[in-house]
Amino acid sequence: MINTIDISGKWELFISENNRTSLPDNYNDSIILPDTLSDAAKVAENKNRDEGYLTDKYTFTGYAWFRRSCTVESDMTGLVSILTLERTRVSTLYIDGAEVGTCDSLCSTHRYDISSYMTAGTHEIVIRVANVGYKTGGGHMTSPDTQTNWLGIVGKMNIEIYPKSYISDVRVIASADGSLSVRGTASGAVNAVVTATVTAPDGIRVLKANIISDGDAFEAEFRLENAQLWDEFERNIYSLELRCGEDIFNTSFGFVTFSNIDRKLLVNGSEAFLRGKHDGMIFPLTAYAPCDVNDWKERLKIAKSYGINHYRFHTCCPPDAAFTAADELGIYMEPELPFWGTIAAKGEDGYNEEEQDYLINEGIRIIKEFSHHPSFVMMSLGNELWGNRERLGEIIDILRRENHSIFFTSGSNNFQFWPAEIPQEDFFAGVRLSRDRLFRGSYAMCDAPLGHIQTDKPNTAYDYDAIIRGENGSENEGGDTIQIQYGTGVKTVKLSAADGSYIPHKPVISHEVGQYDYFPDFDEMKMYTGPLVPRYLDIFRERLEEKGLYTQWRDFFEAVGAHCTQCYKDEIETALRSSELSGFQLLDLQDFNGQGVSLVGVLNAFMQSKGFITPEDWRGFCDSNVLLAKTEKYVFGADEKPSVEILLSSYGKGKIKSGAVRYSLRSDELDINGSVEFTSSDARLTSVGTFVPDFSGITKPQKAVLTLAMGELHNSYVFWLYPQTDVEITENGIKTADDELIFADSVEKAKVLIASGKKAMVITDGSNAIENAYCADFWNYHMFRVISESMNKPVAPGTMGLLIDKNDKLFSAFPCEKFTTPQWYEAVMHSKADILDDTPDVTPIVQVVDNTERCHRLGMLYKRNGILHCSIRLWEAADVPEIKQLAKSITENF
Numbered sequence: 001m002i003n004t005i006d007i008s009g010k011w012e013l014f015i016s017e018n019n020r021t022s023l024p025d026n027y028n029d030s031i032i033l034p035d036t037l038s039d040a041a042k043v044a045e046n047k048n049r050d051e052g053y054l055t056d057k058y059t060f061t062g063y064a065w066f067r068r069s070c071t072v073e074s075d076m077t078g079l080v081s082i083l084t085l086e087r088t089r090v091s092t093l094y095i096d097g098a099e100v101g102t103c104d105s106l107c108s109t110h111r112y113d114i115s116s117y118m119t120a121g122t123h124e125i126v127i128r129v130a131n132v133g134y135k136t137g138g139g140h141m142t143s144p145d146t147q148t149n150w151l152g153i154v155g156k157m158n159i160e161i162y163p164k165s166y167i168s169d170v171r172v173i174a175s176a177d178g179s180l181s182v183r184g185t186a187s188g189a190v191n192a193v194v195t196a197t198v199t200a201p202d203g204i205r206v207l208k209a210n211i212i213s214d215g216d217a218f219e220a221e222f223r224l225e226n227a228q229l230w231d232e233f234e235r236n237i238y239s240l241e242l243r244c245g246e247d248i249f250n251t252s253f254g255f256v257t258f259s260n261i262d263r264k265l266l267v268n269g270s271e272a273f274l275r276g277k278h279d280g281m282i283f284p285l286t287a288y289a290p291c292d293v294n295d296w297k298e299r300l301k302i303a304k305s306y307g308i309n310h311y312r313f314h315t316c317c318p319p320d321a322a323f324t325a326a327d328e329l330g331i332y333m334e335p336e337l338p339f340w341g342t343i344a345a346k347g348e349d350g351y352n353e354e355e356q357d358y359l360i361n362e363g364i365r366i367i368k369e370f371s372h373h374p375s376f377v378m379m380s381l382g383n384e385l386w387g388n389r390e391r392l393g394e395i396i397d398i399l400r401r402e403n404h405s406i407f408f409t410s411g412s413n414n415f416q417f418w419p420a421e422i423p424q425e426d427f428f429a430g431v432r433l434s435r436d437r438l439f440r441g442s443y444a445m446c447d448a449p450l451g452h453i454q455t456d457k458p459n460t461a462y463d464y465d466a467i468i469r470g471e472n473g474s475e476n477e478g479g480d481t482i483q484i485q486y487g488t489g490v491k492t493v494k495l496s497a498a499d500g501s502y503i504p505h506k507p508v509i510s511h512e513v514g515q516y517d518y519f520p521d522f523d524e525m526k527m528y529t530g531p532l533v534p535r536y537l538d539i540f541r542e543r544l545e546e547k548g549l550y551t552q553w554r555d556f557f558e559a560v561g562a563h564c565t566q567c568y569k570d571e572i573e574t575a576l577r578s579s580e581l582s583g584f585q586l587l588d589l590q591d592f593n594g595q596g597v598s599l600v601g602v603l604n605a606f607m608q609s610k611g612f613i614t615p616e617d618w619r620g621f622c623d624s625n626v627l628l629a630k631t632e633k634y635v636f637g638a639d640e641k642p643s644v645e646i647l648l649s650s651y652g653k654g655k656i657k658s659g660a661v662r663y664s665l666r667s668d669e670l671d672i673n674g675s676v677e678f679t680s681s682d683a684r685l686t687s688v689g690t691f692v693p694d695f696s697g698i699t700k701p702q703k704a705v706l707t708l709a710m711g712e713l714h715n716s717y718v719f720w721l722y723p724q725t726d727v728e729i730t731e732n733g734i735k736t737a738d739d740e741l742i743f744a745d746s747v748e749k750a751k752v753l754i755a756s757g758k759k760a761m762v763i764t765d766g767s768n769a770i771e772n773a774y775c776a777d778f779w780n781y782h783m784f785r786v787i788s789e790s791m792n793k794p795v796a797p798g799t800m801g802l803l804i805d806k807n808d809k810l811f812s813a814f815p816c817e818k819f820t821t822p823q824w825y826e827a828v829m830h831s832k833a834d835i836l837d838d839t840p841d842v843t844p845i846v847q848v849v850d851n852t853e854r855c856h857r858l859g860m861l862y863k864r865n866g867i868l869h870c871s872i873r874l875w876e877a878a879d880v881p882e883i884k885q886l887a888k889s890i891t892e893n894f
Helices: 293-305 320-329 353-370 389-400 465-469 522-527 535-546 550-577 615-619 747-755 781-790 822-829 881-892
Strands: 003-006 009-016 029-033 063-072 080-085 090-095 098-103 110-113 121-130 157-162 166-174 179-187 193-199 205-212 217-223 238-244 247-253 258-261 264-267 274-279 310-313 332-334 378-380 407-409 428-430 432-434 481-486 489-494 508-514 583-587 625-630 635-637 644-650 658-666 671-679 685-691 702-710 713-722 727-730 733-736 740-744 760-763 769-771 799-804 832-835 846-850 858-864 867-870
Touching: 098 110, 166 238, 166 247, 179 193, 179 238, 193 217, 205 217, 274 332, 274 508, 293 320, 310 583, 320 332, 320 353, 332 378, 353 378, 353 389, 389 407, 508 550, 522 535, 535 550, 550 583, 550 625, 550 644, 550 799, 550 846, 625 702, 625 713, 635 822, 635 881, 644 658, 658 685, 671 685, 713 881, 727 881, 733 881, 740 747, 740 881, 747 760, 747 867, 799 822, 822 881
Parallel strands: 274 310, 274 583, 310 332, 378 407, 428 508, 508 583, 635 713, 740 760, 760 867
Antiparallel strands: 003 157, 009 029, 009 063, 063 121, 080 110, 080 157, 090 098, 090 121, 166 179, 179 217, 193 205, 193 238, 238 247, 258 264, 481 489, 625 644, 644 685, 658 671, 658 702, 702 713, 727 733, 733 740, 769 832, 799 846, 832 858, 846 858, 858 867
16 A cells, blocks of 8 residues: 545535435535544434433434545546545445445445546545445344444545555465465456565564465465464464555464364364353443444453453454454454344245345455454354254355354354254354253243253352253254244244254353343443433432332442342353353343343443452453362251362463362351362363361351462352251241240231230231242343243243341341342242332331332331231241241341
């Protein structure tokens, strides 16, 4: 390239909801590009209050014409001129009133050859951009749930000047064995000499060679001895310079290979594990993804500080700056075609040739523009696709011809309940291998059965190995018609006999893991200083105020957040304990402001901490080296001697081959310390050893903290320990050695008992109550309530956890936290949440936090008119240590 003319800056502007048959005569406004109409506030303010996603204050759907003049000097004529627009919508270019062409890529740079228009003098440039008329839905490239359907141009805007013979369409593929493939086009030349120079990361030239083009196409294969590899640990980036006559082309690349041995994912020949996050490109301050490397580096650094080494872009592809940042930081990137639907074969119902051609071409454009980046290692055809498996495989074949080094999947969580083999896939990303072969911890109620974190007593022993190997689970006979959640709606599909018997022999990645719903932080409102505003917070606030609950929002936020964070820890550790799993993709590390408002992140939408855990502590269970404690539960009685197995998940450059793990278990009455020496195998997961703590000396209930440590590694677990307790619990009441509490079925009966000098508590009958749940709510209550109701399926309880007055005298002998912990599992599972909307003066001692759509005042243990009420059916778990201790504490501190 000889020169670059920057055409960003001030442009005249004309906007219309409708297209025109001719160019506008009068441009009545102006705008500084790159930008969007919304970010520049170029339309009337939108006063709507969107409940399900951020409100775009200046939303606009239609067309925008941008006009400016450009002066061409005489020395620029007779050359090749390419006008480029990075990141826009459907663009059409006009020079001096003549239409040059149209480009409809949502993901790649729009390039227009304007050489024939570049005569000396001043020329008028008009760019029409439309955010309508897409050939596909656009996924999260255009969704109001994420970066919105903005209208504008948001990346670099240039006219690139080349000599008549110039280098274009360059592809670089570099593998871990040192092989380097370079091909491209010497446009305007025949049998040209292209000189290739490769420079190592340290600046030393390691290769210089001439390539003779065949016609205008050139291709060469090289091999570098002792090539420095690229991965998450060592970000070795090489430079490639290509010269052809006067033209010089520069790019970067890295030597990296993704491969597999059966279900083991290998990076550069060594086993690896993906700790990924979903990304829908949510940028609340602008509503569009930045095209600046530093912006992306800041974002990815935060993710990496939480142990993330992988990004899966949901139905979208980030700009070049994101890949450059990922190259430098060591993040494995997976762009995805902007599609969420059905891929039918020709002749089948729903076949859309135009859309499929567009998606294939968009995939090719993505690969051409970005795949030289070493971080671009994976690619998906879309999200939760249905349709024809053979056709999906054919599309992979087409895209693989563009770059055979990319690890492909036919889509993220395709065919949902009943996935099956697609031979062309390199890895499988999903959530289940049949209806009940689940390898994620949580699910929507409409997709039941639910996950182990939602249904099982909290533990640190569960793993997915038997499920992935196919040692349990059901098969489908074929021909069944089922309703499934389809995007944010419902779809009816017919199963084939092949569905439901899939045992993958390729790496398995768990899809959209987590989705634990945090309570909103109302202080965030002031952070939204751009075009997007969370007016749903106003709606939520008004609902809470109506129920008299808004004054408690900070307590709700803290209690629910602590519980959700623990759910994420359990979820991630389950994945790490599973030797047959090769990674996970969180949904999400950060909040997702759409689809009903899913505040599912330990970070907010700005990638800022909510204050529940430090990056260092999160990396204690989410990193390349993690110590794990494996045991059947978190709650123990004094008569138990649990076996605690210590595991080490370790791989990569820093793989720990041997050492000693220190452990300590400390409480008011315990101080157990020890160490276990080990030598690891080549596998990622190693059993370090086992220790058996003795709790027989426990004389009072207490919290115990288990800490595992080795060098800089640390991880911790909170256990709850209970002494032997002489307590009898029946449907009639509680008896301890020294006291008795009688259960009454009405306030009147309780008053009579109390008047006679006895202790009495009302056990509520559940007639004015909702179902309770221990686990945090999934995604958000609103979206899946609507889906479940439309499918005539049960609706999730929608509760978000407990807010506990831990200092109440009733808990004098039952130490607890403000938030849900495993000691409350049995109590929650044997209770309903009483609705107390008619008693705004009642603040429950054990309050159940409700979601922001329903906003009930809910209680499990509370005083009403001076009488203690309880919705826990204590007698159903009468022999459980924590229930016995809770009953004793309530009775003796009544």
